[in-house]
Amino acid sequence: MNTAAENKSVLRCEDIEVSYGAFKAVTNVSYEFKPGLLYGLIGPNGAGKTTLMNALSGRAQLSNGRVFLNEQEITGQPPHARTWAGLGRSFQITQIFPEMTVFENLRLAAQAHRFRLQPFWRPVSKFKDIARDAERVLSEIGLEGFGHVSAGSLSHGDQRALEIGLALLSEPKVLLLDEPLAGVGHDVAEKAVELIRKVSEGRTVLLIEHNMDVVMEISDEIIVMLAGEILASGAAETIKRDPRVRTAYLGEEE
């Protein structure tokens, strides 16, 4: 990749605003996400982190502003179109297909990526390439051997991993991860952090996470939100020293 391409933003939002009635959940947010970097998005509860992620992925309607993916405007596009354009995401509250097996979950994501029009004239089992995609991601997220298990009966940590796997199958250039470690035990969290590192190789990741040690350690850049706006952004060390951030957020913990 040449330098010009590296400087180009892969995801960019301009002056975006999301409001619910009179309440502005996100306001005046502009940001450029560079290729291949891992961004940690932090801020107190209610700061607008998930709403920003919803605005980027198409789940929340913008009352103002524009969103670009690879310099193509995606403002107003529905979530599935953004997924096709290369934007994957996981959710804060686990969103899987609980009554289907782990393999079937992944196979669905694989077929959603492979076909724009879903074939109806052949059994899904006859499409070998879809099954191969699903198997590949199954081992990538460390769930080999769990393919036949119903997704709803997986442990919480494994469900979180499956959720990332579902997002991976769309081969996203940008991956939005909303609290992938939420409710995950300490020992499992280490595995999950490893997985996040692995999936962030070669792609841009925006990660919402409350565990400060993890965020500070793995992020290339930290974005701090407060009351719907970006308060500060920069390298972990800069953020830790920023007096505004200390007062607004980190200060509460020290």
Next chain:
Amino acid sequence: MNAQRLMALVVAIIISVPLMFPDGQNVGLVNAILIWSIFAIGFDLVFGVAGMLSFGHAAFFGVGAYTLSLLTMRMGWDFIPALGAAGLVGGALALVFSYFAIRVSGLFFALLTLALSQLIYIMAGTKLRMLTGGVDGIAGVPRPDLFGIDFYNDSNYYFFLLTLFVLALLISGLIRISPLGQALKAIKSNEVRAEQIGFNVQRLQRSVFTISGIYAGVSGGLLASLIFYVGPQMLHWKTSGDVVIMVLLGGMGTLFGPILGVAIFEIMREWLSTQTSHWYGILGLIFIISTIAMPKGIAGMIIQLWNRIMPGSKP
């Protein structure tokens, strides 16, 4: 043997009654079961597979019946192309409905499909009287004229209907296990996730609604030819209600369940209506009791019983 095969066997026995007892006593009833089953199989693609409760399928059913009747009787079309047209018109109307109704979900979807189908019902009885014969309907709907076989004989018509029924069942079975069917199940299971992995949810819902409309249109045309008559009652919301009851009674989301539901419904209708004029009310009562006793329908009960008798076997 598993529960699925057991159900297939039960269905096979029901529909082959005219072969086992060729005295012609039951063939009329089985013919009706075959036709309503095509309707129910198609309806369950929307209701059981995709999880959308439509209360408007009477519109596609009735419009299919009128299409076949008008094309054969007024335009002089042959039966088979007219039946194809009945399916296409049913599907096209379903597609139109879906553009309005899929914007909303759940109860609102059910109410909107109900309102749209009642609109068609009222129009058929009033504004389109010249075409539809108003409340009198159209009598004298023909049956197919193929290979010199006398299809006006119910026992012969049975084979024609059986062929279409098997075809309808095979296509539905294939759709269920195809990528399209799997995608629809995913939408039913978790719409947010389905959309986020890249499924165009509304387009998929429109597709299955249209396919289901084709099923309804074909079966409506067939019923008109079975009873030699089409009237606005076929468009009435009670027809939509009947197919919902049939599918719920038999077991939504299963391939054979809806057929079992149709069979029970039709047998009860046949038998109860000879006993009392209040048969519809009694049928409703039986339906209420059975949904409490068997929330997953007859199919669900068979699967449960089978797993109890044969523990360890796959459902």
